[in-house]
Amino acid sequence: MHDVAESAGVSLKTVSRVVNRELGVSADLVERVEEAVRRLQYQPDVRARNLRQSEARAASIGFAMVDVANPFFSSILRGIEEVARPQECLVLSGSSDGDLAQQDRLIDTFISQRVAGLVVVPSGDELGPIADEIVRGTPVVFLDCEPRVHSSDLVRSDHFGGAVSITRHLIDHGHRDIAFLGDDITVFSAALRLDGFRDAMAAAELVIRPEWVVTGHFTPVEWRSVIFEWLQAMSPRPTSIVTAQNFVTVGAVQALHSLGLQHQLALIGFDDVELGDVVEPGISVIPQNPRLLGRRAAELLFERIAGSEKPPVHEIIVGEIIARGSGEITGPGAVAAPPSRQRSKSASKATR
Amino acid sequence: MHDVAESAGVSLKTVSRVVNRELGVSADLVERVEEAVRRLQYQPDVRARNLRQSEARAASIGFAMVDVANPFFSSILRGIEEVARPQECLVLSGSSDGDLAQQDRLIDTFISQRVAGLVVVPSGDELGPIADEIVRGTPVVFLDCEPRVHSSDLVRSDHFGGAVSITRHLIDHGHRDIAFLGDDITVFSAALRLDGFRDAMAAAELVIRPEWVVTGHFTPVEWRSVIFEWLQAMSPRPTSIVTAQNFVTVGAVQALHSLGLQHQLALIGFDDVELGDVVEPGISVIPQNPRLLGRRAAELLFERIAGSEKPPVHEIIVGEIIARGSGEITGPGAVAAPPSRQRSKSASKATR
DNA sequence: CTGAAAGCGCTTACAG
DNA sequence: CTGAAAGCGCTTACAG
Numbered sequence: 001m002h003d004v005a006e007s008a009g010v011s012l013k014t015v016s017r018v019v020n021r022e023l024g025v026s027a028d029l030v031e032r033v034e035e036a037v038r039r040l041q042y043q044p045d046v047r048a049r050n051l052r053q054s055e056a057r058a059a060s061i062g063f064a065m066v067d068v069a070n071p072f073f074s075s076i077l078r079g080i081e082e083v084a085r086p087q088e089c090l091v092l093s094g095s096s097d098g099d100l101a102q103q104d105r106l107i108d109t110f111i112s113q114r115v116a117g118l119v120v121v122p123s124g125d126e127l128g129p130i131a132d133e134i135v136r137g138t139p140v141v142f143l144d145c146e147p148r149v150h151s152s153d154l155v156r157s158d159h160f161g162g163a164v165s166i167t168r169h170l171i172d173h174g175h176r177d178i179a180f181l182g183d184d185i186t187v188f189s190a191a192l193r194l195d196g197f198r199d200a201m202a203a204a205e206l207v208i209r210p211e212w213v214v215t216g217h218f219t220p221v222e223w224r225s226v227i228f229e230w231l232q233a234m235s236p237r238p239t240s241i242v243t244a245q246n247f248v249t250v251g252a253v254q255a256l257h258s259l260g261l262q263h264q265l266a267l268i269g270f271d272d273v274e275l276g277d278v279v280e281p282g283i284s285v286i287p288q289n290p291r292l293l294g295r296r297a298a299e300l301l302f303e304r305i306a307g308s309e310k311p312p313v314h315e316i317i318v319g320e321i322i323a324r325g326s327g328e329i330t331g332p333g334a335v336a337a338p339p340s341r342q343r344s345k346s347a348s349k350a351t352r
Numbered sequence: 353m354h355d356v357a358e359s360a361g362v363s364l365k366t367v368s369r370v371v372n373r374e375l376g377v378s379a380d381l382v383e384r385v386e387e388a389v390r391r392l393q394y395q396p397d398v399r400a401r402n403l404r405q406s407e408a409r410a411a412s413i414g415f416a417m418v419d420v421a422n423p424f425f426s427s428i429l430r431g432i433e434e435v436a437r438p439q440e441c442l443v444l445s446g447s448s449d450g451d452l453a454q455q456d457r458l459i460d461t462f463i464s465q466r467v468a469g470l471v472v473v474p475s476g477d478e479l480g481p482i483a484d485e486i487v488r489g490t491p492v493v494f495l496d497c498e499p500r501v502h503s504s505d506l507v508r509s510d511h512f513g514g515a516v517s518i519t520r521h522l523i524d525h526g527h528r529d530i531a532f533l534g535d536d537i538t539v540f541s542a543a544l545r546l547d548g549f550r551d552a553m554a555a556a557e558l559v560i561r562p563e564w565v566v567t568g569h570f571t572p573v574e575w576r577s578v579i580f581e582w583l584q585a586m587s588p589r590p591t592s593i594v595t596a597q598n599f600v601t602v603g604a605v606q607a608l609h610s611l612g613l614q615h616q617l618a619l620i621g622f623d624d625v626e627l628g629d630v631v632e633p634g635i636s637v638i639p640q641n642p643r644l645l646g647r648r649a650a651e652l653l654f655e656r657i658a659g660s661e662k663p664p665v666h667e668i669i670v671g672e673i674i675a676r677g678s679g680e681i682t683g684p685g686a687v688a689a690p691p692s693r694q695r696s697k698s699a700s701k702a703t704r
Numbered sequence: 705c706t707g708a709a710a711g712c713g714c715t716t717a718c719a720g
Numbered sequence: 721c722t723g724a725a726a727g728c729g730c731t732t733a734c735a736g
Contacts, residue, residue: 001713011723016715024721041485046464047399048713052728059465060444068433069643071626074426081420081447088461090444092412095433109440112398113411133393220626250626257630274423274572274602275627278609291421353729363707368731376705400729404712 001042008036019044050114058116058305061298063093064106065121067218072246072271072290073121076143079294080119083302089116096123098187098218104128111138117301119294122147124186139304141297145188151312153300155293158318159189159270162286163196166268167242169284169327171204174334175240175266179212181227181252182244182270190215193244193270212238223251224258231259239331240266249273253283253326268327282324289317353394360388371396402466410468410657413650415445416458417473419570424598424623424642425473428495431646432471435654441468448475450539450570456480463490469653471646474499476538491656493649497540503664505652507645510670511541511622514638515548518620519594521636521679523556526686527592527618531564533579533604534596534622542567545596545622564590575603576610583611591683592618601625605635605678620679634676641669 005015010029017025018033036042046059063080065073077093084091092110096103103123108130110118117139120131126147127135141153170178180197183190194213201208214230217223231237243249249269256262262281269276269285276283296315321327357367362381369377370385388394398411415432417425429445436443444462448455455475460482462470469491472483478499479487493505522530532549535542546565553560566582569575583589595601601621608614614633621628621637628635648667673679 012714013716013723014721017722020715026721029722041489043460043463043486045403045466045713047466048403048728049715050728051397051400051403051713051730052715062442067430068420069423069427069430071421071423071426074423074429075421077426077445078419078421078447081445085446088457090414090446090461090465092442092444093429093433094437094442095430105440108395109442111395113442114397114399134395137393253627253630273627275605275625275631278605279627279630280632364730365707365732366705369706372731378705381706397729400712401731402712403714403729404731 001044003040004033004036004042007040008032057087058089058302060090060092060113060115061117061119061301061305062107062110062113062115063091063119064103064110065093065095066098066123067095068093069095070247071274072288075290076121076294076297079291079296080298081294082291083295083298087302098123098184100124100126100128104130107131107134117141117305119143119297119301121145122188125188125191139301141301141304143293143297145192147188153297153304153313153315155297155300155315156189156317157288157293158316159192160196160199162270162319163193163242163244164200165321166270166284166286166327167197167200168204169268169321169323170240170242170266170331171200171206173240173266173328173330175331176206176333177209177212177236177238177240177331178206179214179238179241180208180244181214181223181241181248183248184216190244197242197244209238217251218247220247220250220254223248224254225251227252227255228258231255231261238265240268240329243267243269245269246271246273249276249283249285253279262326263329266327266329266331268321272322277324279326281326281329284322284324284327286319286321288319292317353396355392356385356388356394359392360384409439410441410654412442412444412465412467413469413471413653413657414459414462414465414467415443415471416455416462417445417447418450418475419447420445421447422599423626424640427642428473428646428649431643431648432650433646434643435647435650439654450475450536452476452478452480456482459483459486469493469657471495471649471653473497474540477540477543491653493653493656495645495649497544499540505649505656505665505667507649507652507667508541508669509640509645510668511544512548512551514622514671515545515594515596516552517673518622518636518638518679519549519552520556521620521673521675522592522594522618522683523552523558525592525618525680525682527683528558528685529561529564529588529590529592529683530558531566531590531593532560532596533566533575533593533600535600536568542596549594549596561590569603570599572599572602572606575600576606577603579604579607580610583607583613590617592620592681595619595621597621598623598625601628601635601637605631614678615681618679618681618683620673624674629676631678633678633681636673636675636677636679638671638673640671644669 005012015033018030068074094106111134119141121143144156146154185191217226243252272285272287357364367385370382420426446458463486471493473495496508498506537543569578595604624637624639
């Protein structure tokens with residue numbers, strides 16, 4: 001900048017004015033400065049700018065998630081990016097692998113880089129000690145679920161309602177012996193989905209066998225082998241399965257196919273899965289809209305960054321079951337005619 | 353920081369020393385400063401630090417890609433993250449959607465935030481005007497392919513060799529009428545894959561019909577409908593298809609299933625696809641290892657950031673065909689016994 | 705072992 | 721319309 005000023009024969013302030021397109025600089029000087037900027041390939045340093053101009057527009061925001069290699073999270077990131085891009089705001093991101101300490105470190109690092117705000121998909125039901133403090137001083141929007149003691153903006157799918165829907169879907173198709181496979185319930189969203197499952201089962205006066213509730217594994221590969229062995233060991237077997245997360249669904253479908261059980265056991269998942277329409281039978285799911293989740297979270301975050309002080313918003317996005325076959329395999333209690341009751345919640349947003 | 357110094361009754365410099373764990377501060381002062389840091393919840397500002405200390409360790413690196421919602425790219429990002437994390441380096445990322453101007457803006461924004469280096473998956477065969485200049489002054493590692501006029505470190509899959517392998521795989525299974533569906537050839541990696549296809553076809557003295565080469569679409573949804581219509585319109589139809597990219601593979605498999613052709617037309621893809629083992633027939637592919645690609649690119653980048661001046665490295669990662677069924681559907685020229693010739697390149701790395 | 709001064713690249717608040 | 725000074729939060733280079 002100094003060189004530019006010298007080369008154009010003006011003061012630093014004038015360069016600053018031209019670079020920031022402030023009004024009230026003579027055309028002549030604008031011309032000279034711009035020429036010098038080009039010639040010297042000058043690039044303003046956003047960090048230095050924001051050092052002084054603290055109310056400046058956001059240069060970057062941080063996104064803490066569990067695992068960017070999971071399409072659910074990378075689609076969220078895509079949605080966040082779409083909102084941030086027009087503002088020339090960059091997004092820093094990091095995966096915690098569900099580890100609280102790592103999430104804590106990540107958020108700490110975000111702050112040391114002075115992000116303007118954070119979107120956080122919490123890895124558990126509370127934040128680490130550092131994040132906990134930070135979050136009180138920085139705009140933050142929670143995604144998917146909210147840590148206990150906090151109250152910020154929150155955008156998430158209807159975990160409870162969705163889990164109730166898919167469980168009831170199986171019950172409506174004659175199933176009484178239903179297993180639940182999902183994330184560890186220290187993750188609040190996972191806990192809500194399990195609650196939904198329990199609720200639907202209780203409402204139908206069905207019992208849940210403890211050995212039919214499996215939680216706490218991570219990758220599709222891991223789930224595949226866990227479910228493979230679990231299916232072999234179980235006797236009696238459930239007649240149907242609720243898979244509460246996309247990687248679980250993938251692992252379960254692979255295990256069922258390995259065992260040749262895909263046409264015997266019904267399966268319905270939470271969150272959609274690539275090629276779920278092509279597998280035989282097609283995989284029935286209640287989809288999420290991760291891109292929309294990300295977009296809404298980012299929009300709310302930018303409102304906060306801009307200074308909005310309205311009370312915390314909780315936005316819940318409701319989905320609708322996509323029946324592709326695996327969830328419509330009937331159980332022993334199925335009536336002759338398949339239940340006509342269509343539960344078609346429209347894909348709308350509810351704010352409460 | 354000022355407050356901390358005052359509160360601990362020491363100078364700024366002493367606070368700086370304690371925060372940076374420099375040696376030669378009396379235990380007493382260290383104690384007092386740390387206490388004040390805790391009490392005031394002081395977080396050093398990495399941006400301000402790097403402003404002065406320009407040879408400092410990297411605070412952030414940038415990753416420019418086509419679309420983070422594509423698992424190929426999000427897995428790369430995961431790999432980069434894994435290398436950056438131990439250094440407390442954050443990664444900024446952004447998607448260009450294959451648009452050169454957007455990629456240019458993205459890289460520009462990275463630089464204005466003074467990233468220590470860049471990993472770039474180019475959206476085309478050249479960089480935009482801004483990026484072009486920037487890249488000459490900032491450590492950069494290209495991933496997947498390298499823009500023409502540049503020469504930096506490069507990590508990529510063996511596009512040409514992989515395409516030759518999968519094309520020959522179809523030829524070995526008796527196919528003569530082979531279609532090629534892939535990315536627009538302005539992307540260098542796509543061009544290399546098409547070259548590989550052409551090369552294998554020529555070596556077998558087979559002709560390529562222009563209408564059997566389709567390129568330039570983006571999402572699985574788009575590919576699905578394009579391929580659906582293309583298959584309906586084609587007469588005669590090819591007996592087999594090379595899909596040169598994961599989203600193309602997904603779209604093609606969906607289209608084939610919609611038309612009930614999945615057992616008639618052979619298909620083999622470049623890059624693996626989730627649930628490709630479960631679909632009927634299983635999807636034969638030559639996989640990539642995007643996480644490893646990302647990891648290696650990041651490792652090379654950090655070497656450059658640390659000042660390495662060795663000549664540019666080109667690292668090429670070779671894969672091995674996974675035969676799952678779709679690629680082994682035989683064509684009219686198949687001999688009685690399937691070809692025994694096993695082409696099993698070991699998954700090793702070659703440097704040239 | 706500790707600190708006062710100058711500077712990183714920019715902006716703000718003021719003067720002319 | 722333009723500029724000289726002070727400051728953002730930190731560090732470097734020097735002195736004591």
